[in-house]
Amino acid sequence: MSAPGKGGFSKAVYTRPRSLVDVKSHFCPGCHHGTIHKIVAESIDRYGLREKTIGVACVGCAVFLYDYIDVDVVESPHGRAPAVATGVKRAQPDKFVFTYQGDGDLAAIGTSEIIHAANRGENLSVIFVNNTTYGMTGGQMAPTTMLGQKTSTTPYGRDFSSDGYPIRMAELLAGLEGTAYSARVAVSTPAQIRKAKEAVRKAFEMQIAGMGLSIVEFLSTCPTNWGMKPLDAQKRVLGEMSEYFPLGVFKERKQADIA
Amino acid sequence: MSALAVSPSKRLLTKGNEAICLGAVAAGCRHYFGYPITPQNDIPEHMAAHLPALGGTFLQAESEVATINMMLGTSASGKRVMTSSSGPGISLMQEGLSYMAGSELPAVVVNISRSGPGLGGIAPSQGDYFQAVKGGGHGGYRLIVLAPHSVQEMYALTMLAFDLADKYRTPVLILGDAIVGQMKEPFVASPYDPASTVEKPWALTGCAGRERRNVKSLYLKDNAIEVHNWKLHEKYERIRENEVRAESYMLDGATIAIVAFGTAARVSKTAIQWARKEGIAAGMLRPITLFPFPKREVFELARTVDFLLVIEMNTGQMVEDVRQCTPLHDRIAFLGKPCAMPTPEEILERIRLLAGKKG
Numbered sequence: 335m336s337a338p339g340k341g342g343f344s345k346a347v348y349t350r351p352r353s354l355v356d357v358k359s360h361f362c363p364g365c366h367h368g369t370i371h372k373i374v375a376e377s378i379d380r381y382g383l384r385e386k387t388i389g390v391a392c393v394g395c396a397v398f399l400y401d402y403i404d405v406d407v408v409e410s411p412h413g414r415a416p417a418v419a420t421g422v423k424r425a426q427p428d429k430f431v432f433t434y435q436g437d438g439d440l441a442a443i444g445t446s447e448i449i450h451a452a453n454r455g456e457n458l459s460v461i462f463v464n465n466t467t468y469g470m471t472g473g474q475m476a477p478t479t480m481l482g483q484k485t486s487t488t489p490y491g492r493d494f495s496s497d498g499y500p501i502r503m504a505e506l507l508a509g510l511e512g513t514a515y516s517a518r519v520a521v522s523t524p525a526q527i528r529k530a531k532e533a534v535r536k537a538f539e540m541q542i543a544g545m546g547l548s549i550v551e552f553l554s555t556c557p558t559n560w561g562m563k564p565l566d567a568q569k570r571v572l573g574e575m576s577e578y579f580p581l582g583v584f585k586e587r588k589q590a591d592i593a
Numbered sequence: 594m595s596a597l598a599v600s601p602s603k604r605l606l607t608k609g610n611e612a613i614c615l616g617a618v619a620a621g622c623r624h625y626f627g628y629p630i631t632p633q634n635d636i637p638e639h640m641a642a643h644l645p646a647l648g649g650t651f652l653q654a655e656s657e658v659a660t661i662n663m664m665l666g667t668s669a670s671g672k673r674v675m676t677s678s679s680g681p682g683i684s685l686m687q688e689g690l691s692y693m694a695g696s697e698l699p700a701v702v703v704n705i706s707r708s709g710p711g712l713g714g715i716a717p718s719q720g721d722y723f724q725a726v727k728g729g730g731h732g733g734y735r736l737i738v739l740a741p742h743s744v745q746e747m748y749a750l751t752m753l754a755f756d757l758a759d760k761y762r763t764p765v766l767i768l769g770d771a772i773v774g775q776m777k778e779p780f781v782a783s784p785y786d787p788a789s790t791v792e793k794p795w796a797l798t799g800c801a802g803r804e805r806r807n808v809k810s811l812y813l814k815d816n817a818i819e820v821h822n823w824k825l826h827e828k829y830e831r832i833r834e835n836e837v838r839a840e841s842y843m844l845d846g847a848t849i850a851i852v853a854f855g856t857a858a859r860v861s862k863t864a865i866q867w868a869r870k871e872g873i874a875a876g877m878l879r880p881i882t883l884f885p886f887p888k889r890e891v892f893e894l895a896r897t898v899d900f901l902l903v904i905e906m907n908t909g910q911m912v913e914d915v916r917q918c919t920p921l922h923d924r925i926a927f928l929g930k931p932c933a934m935p936t937p938e939e940i941l942e943r944i945r946l947l948a949g950k951k952g
Contacts, residue, residue, distance in 0.1 A: 385800055385802070386801065388670070397811060400809070404805050406799055407805070407806075407807050408666065409810060410666075411665075411689060414659070414665075417666070418663070418669075422670050422797070424667060425666070426798065430799075446655055446659065
């Protein structure tokens with residue numbers, strides 16, 4: 335903050351979250367990772383968790399979590415973050431543990447790990463970033479790629495007859511007994527960002543209360559691999575993505591199963 | 594089922610697989626993750642029965658892929674952690690083992706190996722030698738590999754495995770087989786020496802009062818991955834220098850020296866005793882560490898004997914490493930028995946043949 339503050343006319347009303355590292359972002363213009371990182375960092379600060387948090391980074395653009403969030407982070411193999419997080423949480427049940435995973439990571443190669451972590455009711459929080467493509471490897475088809483969407487491996491558009499359908503993970507995981515909380519949010523408007531913050535707080539509160547696995551799916555942009563300007567990418571999230579992947583809360587446990 | 598907390602120096606009649614559990618718990622391991630597979634199921638069953646009462650964690654994972662990654666998380670937390678499996682399951686763990694080697698995380702992985710390739714069979718085998726000692730997963734790394742040949746060693750080498758894993762921050766593999774896992778014999782549950790435990794200033798425990806830490810294997814900037822590879826190489830060289838373990842068995846004046854590990858070595862001891870009774874000077878060099886391999890010992894031995902007889906329960910894997918230790922290849926003979934235990938009679942027959950050749 336560079337407010338002069340002389341004579342008491344200025345006061346800080348907004349500061350960088352303590353848990354967000356003060357570095358230049360390397361993410362592409364219009365990418366939502368930065369916004370999502372900030373929401374995660376704010377929520378860590380809100381509950382005073384920074385010094386008892388272990389984050390689990392996955393493979394893909396999301397791996398660089400540890401360059402931006404000022405907490406201990408362990409790097410997981412592709413898709414295995416919920417298993418790694420299980421190992422951390424079982425070893426240190428008093429710590430706060432979250433994973434940060436992309437859609438290829440969580441919804442393709444890591445489906446087994448996320449489903450079984452949720453089904454065991456592992457007391458973890460999962461931040462799931464769905465941008466309908468593999469960003470780091472150059473824009474290939476993801477399990478969440480929309481029907482008709484052109485990617486480098488669906489050059490004629492995703493066709494359900496050969497590629498299947500985009501998978502709705504928030505709804506799928508909500509169907510498991512062990513899942514305490516499952517919501518889908520977006521960050522394309524200030525109102526959406528406010529709701530996203532509420533969802534992440536709720537997810538973190540679930541873990542603090544020992545309720546089981548909580549997951550927040552973020553609809554996110556990848557202007558670079560979508561071949562769109564940042565503003566057009568926001569419109570895509572607000573339009574066709576939100577239509578197929580509805581925003582909302584799909585599961586919210588009221589009390590823990592185990593007394 | 595015997596209790597886990599055993600009084601030291603008491604002789605117990607125990608299965609090899611159970612001795613591994615006793616050794617692990619004695620060494621302070623309280624976290625076990627695993628997935629069922631024959632012939633090692635008595636290990637997870639034992640841990641499931643006893644770890645909760647010790648305040649530990651037993652978790653049956655959804656796969657060996659998940660297992661090894663749960664271990665990664667627990668190890669990154671600074672805790673001693675173990676799994677056990679057999680060939681097909683160990684194959685599924687190779688990804689995680691590569692990440693753990695790259696991230697410099699300690700862990701103990703037990704392979705009570707069975708026959709392969711593929712689903713193979715449940716007969717004892719040493720067909721996983723290459724996978725164990727040459728890295729197994731991608732990217733170029735080594736595991737420390739220990740090869741017990743008795744129930745006593747199943748116990749003692751498990752304790753050693755935890756110490757070596759922590760000392761070098763690397764996964765350690767115990768390569769057993771269905772025979773050493775399932776056979777029962779008396780052993781002494783010698784106490785664990787806690788002097789060997791080390792601090793873990795790298796563990797992720799939440800950054801209270803310190804800078805944040807990462808545990809990772811991704812190095813993208815400049816030549817960081819090259820530097821990291823040389824660092825790992827230097828570690829493996831230190832292991833080669835300091836951690837070779839081998840048993841010299843009746844090698845005094847030996848003209849025929851068997852080189853064998855695990856169950857193949859155990860059977861060979863009987864054949865050697867019979868040969869000695871017949872006046873044939875047979876003996877054995879038994880590698881206890883398969884990585885690091887007792888290179889100097891094999892080199893020296895090859896110069897003093899007429900024949901090195903390599904015996905393995907496969908069609909020839911360790912014999913390649915023996916050949917690398919000495920230029921005297923015409924002195925190396927091989928007896929392979931894939932997916933079956935060689936009998937003392939078969940081994941004695943080969944010893945006689947070699948003795949006749951020279952005589």
